[in-house]
Amino acid sequence: MLEICNLCAGVDGKPILKNLNLQVKAGEVHAIMGPNGSGKSTLAQVLAGRSDYEVTGGSVSFNGVNLLEMKPEDRARAGVFLAFQYPVEIPGVNSTSFLKAALNECRKARGEEELDAMEFLSLVKKKTKLLELDQSLLSRSVNEGFSGGEKKRNEVFQMAVLEPKLAILDETDSGLDIDALKVVAGGVNKLRRPDNAALVITHYQRLLNYIVPDIVHVLVQGRIVKSGGKELAMELEERGYDWILETVAANGKP
């Protein structure tokens, strides 16, 4: 589904991702772990199409098309979804009408009929239950005045409504207490299907107790230095990142 080859990207001329390689197949959940500043969020933002980041080399193919040439909205319509680490508050833009517009854009792109207001509301009802999201939040402006937990829940809720093929969760666990974490992870798990995939970016192993990954990658200094099964996450939790950093340093590769 997703093939990243030798991806190089940076911001303001400063390289951050250096020859990053990653393959994600349908039905898989990949975790990307790494110390602060290793490029985890940059990867997420580059995949979503944020223009502040400059791609200087490599390729990203999504279901056979060149993702890097697509506008952010076209990536979303093609089925890429980024759950933001810091969801943006947008005063004056109503949550419900925003999400309805977004869903209908995605449905149009998939060749599906647009939903009318009634159909949309019944879908919303179903999905809010899944995330135990207070439905009254949706009558407010997008993320405005939401608590940290509500914002993260709202991200996964949007994901549940839009049903992307590839979900990228950028530190969705940060700032969540354990109950909220369970709800968010439970929501993500319920959305797992053989024909979709998820890229779970996290600093801590904790989230992976609830969203069990097929493969864990360690990102250091802009490249994946180690991949393994879910036990790798446990090892990182126990031993921290230092031993990986030391191994990388010993091998002489940045």
Next chain:
Amino acid sequence: MSDSLKIVFDSFANADANGLPHWLRTIRGAARVSAGQLGFPTVQHEEWRFTNMAPILQLPLHPAEKLKEPLTSEDIAPFILGLDAYRLVFVDGHFCANLSSLPEPGNDLQLGNLMGELARHRPEVEEHLTLYADTNANFFTALNTAFFQDGAFVFLAAGRTADKPVHLLFVGASEQPGATSLSRNLILAQRGACLKVVESHISLSDAPRVTDTVTELILGPEAQVEHCKVQQESARAFHVATIQASQGRDSQWTSHSIAAGARVARNQIQTVLAAEGAGAILNGLYLGDAEQLIDHHTVVDHAKPHCESHEFYHGILADRAHGVFNGKIFVRQDAQKTNAKQTNRNLLLSDDAMIDTKPQLEILADDVKCTHGATVGQLNDEAIFYLRSRGIGLEQARRMLIRAFANDVIERIGIEPVRTRLEQMLEQRFATGEV
């Protein structure tokens, strides 16, 4: 007095309505002297620093004449804002009885054109007209007082609530460059009366016309008046307006100024909180594109203790448009426990758009709460990216954010069909993503 002013004055003087009562002729004479002394404002005047009115003097100014072919109700149908209202229609400053709809005689609400009321020697007109708008400070107010052609008289008796809103519709129809309408409105809400007034200004011609309008509102004790001005004149028009309120004890005035049209528009919106417990809300939204200049000068004069005022102005400016916001708040020595708040936020959609915003607080009392804040910014890139990342296109994302910013003001309007119409107007104006 400059020669060009003298020519202007003479042209208006010839049209000076005959048969006006003596007391008014005296006032008009004095106002004319005052206008001459004040002189036509230039950017050297502090109050007009950013607003160059000189292009008006290049026009062959003359009082707009009555149309040869009167307008029909179809002509004005697009401009009634969906309002089921009592309506007074003025075309180029002249009252059009056939397009107006007045309350039945005996209604608590009494409406008429000012010249008609003057001819009937209505005592309230003599008691209040010209008493509130200062002819010694503003040239255009003085000019209006000296030469106004006609305008609306609105009167609501004590303790009554009007059964419908009042719509004052001012239509610019003349194709003559320099055609000038001088309209004068007097709105009286007696003790405890409750009234909503919509004042809209539109153009049917795109000639460089001039509008100089003055509205005086007098709110008795506990009166509640909502006044919504909507200015959508053509891109070559010049529009100057003074709105002056005077508020009695525990009265509540809500003013909205939606300024979307004209090449140069200046709004002077002022209230005197003249007795304890009075409250004023001044909302505004200005939308400019091309070479438009839209200027709001507000004055809230806290003359007595325990009064509140809230000002909330938003501006959206594109292309080379220029916005001006100047908000004066006076708190007199006597006005303890004043609570005054002023907010002006601006969205600049192009590099060449410009805003001059200036709060001006003069506080002479010591136990007061006064806050002000002004912001100038562009559309938030983070928000645009967030919307796009969900599948919403760039243009639609921009439109959503602009509309949200404008709606923050529009949704404060308490006259429902007007709010909906304005939302539709915004929708159309933002259809291309630019203002």
